[in-house]
Amino acid sequence: MQPLIIDLHKKNIVIAGGGRIAARKARVLGAEQATITFIAPEISKEVYELSRDKGYSLIHRKAEPSDFAEAMLVILATNNREANRTLCQSLPPHQLVCVVDESGEGNVTFPATVRRGHLQVAVTSNGSSPKLTRKLKKELEAQFDSSWEPYTAFLGRSRELIKKLPLSFEEKSELLLELLEDQYRLSEEAQETIWRKLQSFQQNQIVK
């Protein structure tokens, strides 16, 4: 299994099922601003409220194979093993599909993720222990505190600037490495100092 980072902005995601797990998957995807449709005979209060708040579509009936034709990502999250299996078999092999009760039938599984600004750490156990995945996520949440949010924004800005500087590849590489010193994550003042130094390189007035 290969982790890929996928842009789901404005993409169609169709979820068969309207219960606890359907809601959890939709919440995970909430930040992606995807277009989500739930199809289920019974829609839970949680899914109903989530859809009302986020503008997701609800279809009150059993899912059918034709419901997924326009979906980039399909999530089969019914509590009916036979329904999940049959629906999965009806999908073409190039469609992305997560089968929440039998991962081997689909081609996508959800990792647990910790987001801090541009940094995202994802954990998976390939289905062997979702509880281990959850435990490791808690540990990562403690390890990566909120300082990583402004720091990764600073790294992004600095890298854009460094790429454009009239310096050799080696000099740029050295600067990019220097930014990884903890002082730049922990001190805004250190960030401002090196930012000014980078700008002076840009204007060709080298300040050491």
Ligand SMILES: C[C@@]1(CC(=O)O)c2cc3[nH]c(cc4nc(cc5[nH]c(cc(n2)[C@H]1CCC(=O)O)[C@@](C)(CC(=O)O)[C@@H]5CCC(=O)O)C(CC(=O)O)=C4CCC(=O)O)c(CCC(=O)O)c3CC(=O)O
């Ligand atoms: C294969 C996968 C497919 C997928 O759903 O994508 C899958 C499958 C299954 N999970 C089951 C159960 C549980 N899943 C969790 C929790 C999470 N499960 C997630 C992902 C995945 N779960 C994918 C593999 C990921 C990996 O291996 O790393 C997380 C990481 C992400 C997310 O859901 O977004 C999220 C934590 C997120 C967070 O905390 O942030 C808990 C823990 C809890 O709720 O406390 C339990 C109960 C305890 C237990 O059973 O271990 C069952 C049995 C169902 C049954 O018995 O009926 C199956 C079916 C099967 O066994 O294949």
Ligand SMILES: NC(=O)C1=CN([C@@H]2O[C@H](COP(=O)(O)OP(=O)(O)OC[C@H]3O[C@@H](n4cnc5c(N)ncnc54)[C@H](O)[C@@H]3O)[C@@H](O)[C@H]2O)C=CC1
């Ligand atoms: N992947 C994961 O992380 C986990 C997966 N599971 C599995 O997820 C599945 C769903 O669990 P919950 O959401 O807790 O169940 P739930 O009982 O809360 O919801 C089930 C939903 O499926 C709908 N449904 C049933 N047949 C359908 C059909 N033919 N078409 C469309 N919708 C249909 C119901 O109307 C209901 O909305 C279970 O099979 C469970 O084993 C459970 C825990 C974790």
